[in-house]
Amino acid sequence: xxxxxxxxxxxxxDLARSFAAKELAGKAEEHDRxxxxxxxxxxxxxxxxxxxxxxxxPGDLGGTGGSVGTLxxxxxxxxxxxxxxxxxxxxxxxxxxxxxxxxxxxxxxxxFGKAPSAGEFLIAFPSYSNPAHQDNLPEYRRSGRxxxxxxxxxxxxxxxxxxxxxxxxxxGPKRQCSFFLIDxxxxxxxxxxxxxxxxxxxxxxxxxxxxxxxxRLIGEEGKGEEYFDRVLPAMHVVAAAxxxxxxxxxxxxxxxxxxxxxxxxxxxxRWSEVSMLLxxxxxxADVADMCVTQACQALEQGDAGWSSRCAAAALHIHEIAxxxxxxxxxxxxxxxxxxxYGQEKRFRDARQVQALLGSVPARKLDLxxxxxxx
Amino acid sequence: xxxxxxxSNRLSGFPRFEDMSLSLPYAPRMPRGMVRETREVVAIAxxxxxxxxxxxxxxxxxxxxxxPDYMPLDLVELANRWGFYTMWIPRIFxxxxxxxxxxxxxxEEVGSACLGIMNVIGVHYLGVAGVVASANTRLAKRxxxxxxxxxxxxxxCLIALATTEPGAGTDVEEVELVDxxxxxxxxxxxxxxYVVNGTKVFISMxxxxxxxxLYAYEDLKRPSETTVxxxxxxxxxxxxxxxxENKMGQRVCPASVLVFDDCFIPDDQVLFSAxxxxxxxxxxxxxxxxxxxxxxxxxxxPGVCAFGVGAARGAFxxxxxxxxxxxxxxxxxxxxxxxxxxxxxxxxxxxxxxLAYTEANYANSHRGLYKILQLKPxxxxxxxxxxxxxxxxxxxxxxxDYSTRLMGKLSYDWARPEDQRCCSGWASLAKxxxxxxxxxxxxxxxxxxxxxxxxxxxxxxxxxxxxxxLQIYEGTxxxxxxxxxxxxxxxxxxxxxxxxxxx
Numbered sequence: 042x043x044x045x046x047x048x049x050x051x052x053x054x055d056l057a058r059s060f061a062a063k064e065l066a067g068k069a070e071e072h073d074r075x076x077x078x079x080x081x082x083x084x085x086x087x088x089x090x091x092x093x094x095x096x097x098x099p100g101d102l103g104g105t106g107g108s109v110g111t112l113x114x115x116x117x118x119x120x121x122x123x124x125x126x127x128x129x130x131x132x133x134x135x136x137x138x139x140x141x142x143x144x145x146x147x148x149x150x151x152x153f154g155k156a157p158s159a160g161e162f163l164i165a166f167p168s169y170s171n172p173a174h175q176d177n178l179p180e181y182r183r184s185g186r187x188x189x190x191x192x193x194x195x196x197x198x199x200x201x202x203x204x205x206x207x208x209x210x211x212x213g214p215k216r217q218c219s220f221f222l223i224d225x226x227x228x229x230x231x232x233x234x235x236x237x238x239x240x241x242x243x244x245x246x247x248x249x250x251x252x253x254x255x256x257r258l259i260g261e262e263g264k265g266e267e268y269f270d271r272v273l274p275a276m277h278v279v280a281a282a283x284x285x286x287x288x289x290x291x292x293x294x295x296x297x298x299x300x301x302x303x304x305x306x307x308x309x310x311r312w313s314e315v316s317m318l319l320x321x322x323x324x325x326a327d328v329a330d331m332c333v334t335q336a337c338q339a340l341e342q343g344d345a346g347w348s349s350r351c352a353a354a355a356l357h358i359h360e361i362a363x364x365x366x367x368x369x370x371x372x373x374x375x376x377x378x379x380x381x382y383g384q385e386k387r388f389r390d391a392r393q394v395q396a397l398l399g400s401v402p403a404r405k406l407d408l409x410x411x412x413x414x415x
Numbered sequence: 416x417x418x419x420x421x422x423s424n425r426l427s428g429f430p431r432f433e434d435m436s437l438s439l440p441y442a443p444r445m446p447r448g449m450v451r452e453t454r455e456v457v458a459i460a461x462x463x464x465x466x467x468x469x470x471x472x473x474x475x476x477x478x479x480x481x482x483p484d485y486m487p488l489d490l491v492e493l494a495n496r497w498g499f500y501t502m503w504i505p506r507i508f509x510x511x512x513x514x515x516x517x518x519x520x521x522x523e524e525v526g527s528a529c530l531g532i533m534n535v536i537g538v539h540y541l542g543v544a545g546v547v548a549s550a551n552t553r554l555a556k557r558x559x560x561x562x563x564x565x566x567x568x569x570x571x572c573l574i575a576l577a578t579t580e581p582g583a584g585t586d587v588e589e590v591e592l593v594d595x596x597x598x599x600x601x602x603x604x605x606x607x608x609y610v611v612n613g614t615k616v617f618i619s620m621x622x623x624x625x626x627x628x629l630y631a632y633e634d635l636k637r638p639s640e641t642t643v644x645x646x647x648x649x650x651x652x653x654x655x656x657x658x659x660e661n662k663m664g665q666r667v668c669p670a671s672v673l674v675f676d677d678c679f680i681p682d683d684q685v686l687f688s689a690x691x692x693x694x695x696x697x698x699x700x701x702x703x704x705x706x707x708x709x710x711x712x713x714x715x716x717p718g719v720c721a722f723g724v725g726a727a728r729g730a731f732x733x734x735x736x737x738x739x740x741x742x743x744x745x746x747x748x749x750x751x752x753x754x755x756x757x758x759x760x761x762x763x764x765x766x767x768x769x770l771a772y773t774e775a776n777y778a779n780s781h782r783g784l785y786k787i788l789q790l791k792p793x794x795x796x797x798x799x800x801x802x803x804x805x806x807x808x809x810x811x812x813x814x815x816d817y818s819t820r821l822m823g824k825l826s827y828d829w830a831r832p833e834d835q836r837c838c839s840g841w842a843s844l845a846k847x848x849x850x851x852x853x854x855x856x857x858x859x860x861x862x863x864x865x866x867x868x869x870x871x872x873x874x875x876x877x878x879x880x881x882x883x884x885l886q887i888y889e890g891t892x893x894x895x896x897x898x899x900x901x902x903x904x905x906x907x908x909x910x911x912x913x914x915x916x917x918x
Contacts, residue, residue: 074480077480077481167866169865169866169869170865170866174743174744174865176742176743176744176745195866195867196866196869196870236870236871236872237477237480237870237871237872238869238870238871238876239861239868239869239871239876239879239880240869303582303596303597304583304584304585304586304592304596305585305586305592305595305596305914306595306596307595307918311918312916313916314893314896314897315893318893363858367854367883367886370883370886370887371886371887371891371892371893374584374585374887374891375579375584375616375617375887375888377887378662378663378664378883378884378887379660379661379662379663380661380662380663381661385662385663385883388663388883389663389876389880392858392861392869392876392879393869395862396861396865396866396868396869399865400862400863400864400865400866401862401865402753402754402757402862402863403743403865406753
């Protein structure tokens with residue numbers, strides 16, 4: 042839907058829609074059974090083949106060289122059908138953007154330039170938190186010519202799938218934060234079973250305990266929060282695009298059901314109470330698309346002053362998405378609560394997506410501090 | 416000052432004073448023993464939470480994901496041993512006879528630990544309400560007697576209630592809608608009983624219940640005038656179970672598909688029918704059927720509110736624990752002002768929800784299904800007489816036709832329509848309020864807890880999955896809002912029509 046605002050995004054949207062129709066449609070519930078069912082390695086490999094795992098990564102580093110708008114268009118189209126692949130692509134893009142923000146092109150080139158498979162291309166990252174708000178990050182210390190990390194990392198997304206991870210850690214009396222690249226196969230890494238979470242089951246996370254794990258510094262020491270801040274505006278919008286897609290999917294399914302289901306002698310869409318629910322969902326889905334598009338265009342043009350607007354747009358879109366998917370279940374009544382339909386998954390996934398990049402209250406406080414300059 | 420007539424005149428305007436607050440006039444009429452009894456019920460629920468519900472809630476939820484065919488037989492046995500399936504069955508039927516409103520407090524307590532486990536206990540009482548509201552004392556004595564024996568022998572006997580059909584959910588909750596709906600569960604009158612064909616869906620605890628209260632229709636084109644209520648025993652020829660539903664939450668409590676294929680139900684298991692109703696009232700069967708539905712949902716929807724309040728409280732308690740033990744920027748969350756404000760808002764939601772079910776219970780206690788039980792002399796009589804008296808003196812009377820006729824007259828012929836509207840309207844109000852507030856609190860807790868809130872092992876994400884069902888079952892909140900309008904607002908507006916919207 043985003044391509045209706047900008048025709049340049051149309052080929053990517055078409056690609057994502059055809060990928061979703063072929064690989065995801067009708068299988069979302071099956072994919073979502075993980076960790077109690079099989080993981081969809083085949084889908085992930087195909088996503089890697091078509092370039093979805095490196096959309097914003099420059100071409101010379103092994104990526105597609107797309108813009109934030111391209112990534113948003115692809116994720117909105119995928120999440121309309123199943124948001125788990127969206128979560129994987131999001132996490133990988135976040136890790137890649139951090140490498141670029143830290144000007145660690147050498148590391149990026151080493152990883153992505155010759156990655157033969159999805160497993161090599163993935164980088165795990167704790168994408169549900171903002172290191173600036175985390176008091177319990179691992180500790181780092183110098184070790185020979187490099188560094189070593191010790192401590193817990195909760196909800197390390199893709200930690201069970203990727204070979205490498207980017208980990209924020211603190212050290213020293215000022216508790217400055219830096220990012221490090223670690224090898225998840227290192228003997229000092231102990232991983233939990235996949236953590237069973239509210240939504241996006243096929244975008245799994247594990248809890249990790251690091252014990253003297255060899256680590257490579259990304260960028261400069263003590264600049265972790267600055268790098269994270271630098272990638273936040275675009276990644277906020279990317280997360281918002283995921284929820285815009287989830288909302289659109291919920292509206293699709295609610296509309297289709299309301300046209301078919303009879304109650305009180307007519308299709309339920311012909312009762313005005315149901316129509317009002319649908320109208321509310323349609324308003325929210327359209328507003329979300331417009332917000333995402335506008336934010337993407339501003340980011341692509343490098344407009345000044347858009348960082349807090351991106352955060353605001355994302356907060357708003359996540360909030361209305363969580364409302365819309367609730368109504369999306371109500372329209373289907375009891376069926377909406379069952380896994381045979383897609384609405385209950387969207388209800389869970391929307392909340393999960395909202396939690397990307399840190400807790401909502403913390404993001405609101407950050408926003409107003411930036412806006413007010415305090 | 417105003418004359419008595421003027422006061423009366425002023426108070427009869429909309430909203431009528433008697434509809435504004437039910438606790439104000441009715442609290443003083445409440446037998447004092449109810450307070451002591453309710454305190455005991457809450458203490459029992461808290462013990463059960465500590466020993467069973469809290470330690471097992473998350474493990475069972477996980478198990479149902481690993482094994483979608485899981486059935487809570489062990490939980491049912493436990494609940495049976497704790498006496499929960501007879502706790503609110505009146506003593507005249509052999510039960511423990513705790514006062515009905517106390518069940519709401521129990522539901523809030525156990526619901527705060529796990530809504531799924533609470534439903535494993537509570538949905539049985541939807542079946543009990545279906546039996547008792549029929550006024551058929553003979554059959555009530557037989558079925559409820561089996562429940563009581565099931566407790567004594569350690570073989571749980573539960574009652575499910577089957578209304579929803581694949582093509583009709585909202586329609587079967589309202590007589591005004593059912594004739595336009597797509598009901599398909601047919602009861603054909605034959606010599607000595609009925610033969611039933613059809614399917615029921617989303618029937619909580621169907622698979623593990625011994626009896627099912629089944630609603631079917633003699634004429635599918637005129638269901639409102641041909642509703643029959645039948646008691647069907649699990650194992651009856653022609654009655655089988657389909658799959659059980661793959662739900663988002665409350666997974667420990669199965670929702671079953673019930674299939675009836677030429678299933679014969681003998682006359683002595685007919686709970687409610689046009690022929691039976693004619694024995695005690697001349698009112699049209701449509702009206703009696705609506706009253707029957709209202710009695711059942713009027714009593715059970717405040718219970719759903721209490722479930723919702725339970726989840727609201729559970730979410731609040733988890734958020735409170737998290738905030739008391741987690742720091743942000745070096746300061747405990749609990750000492751951030753925004754956290755204190757959120758927790759206060761959640762506490763407010765719990766309290767408002769509790770007030771809603773309390774008011775709705777006052778409606779039922781004094782103007783609804785169990786109003787006779789709450790009259791002080793009756794209450795103390797039922798509490799204090801020895802059980803042998805009920806077994807030997809009262810029980811044989813329940814078998815007699817005059818007993819059913821008397822109950823029928825009391826419940827249907829002599830009941831005032833305004834009382835029906837009050838109970839049904841308040842029940843819907845409470846249901847909508849309690850469940851919406853519950854969802855709200857779960858959402859707030861997840862937001863407050865950030866990434867921890869997403870984890871199943873933190874408890875609150877399960878509560879969000881569990882509570883969402885409450886906005887749907889016992890009538891969607893959308894239907895309940897319309898029922899509130901119909902019962903509490905429309906009677907004041909002559910031109911208002913409900914369920915008759917122009918296309």
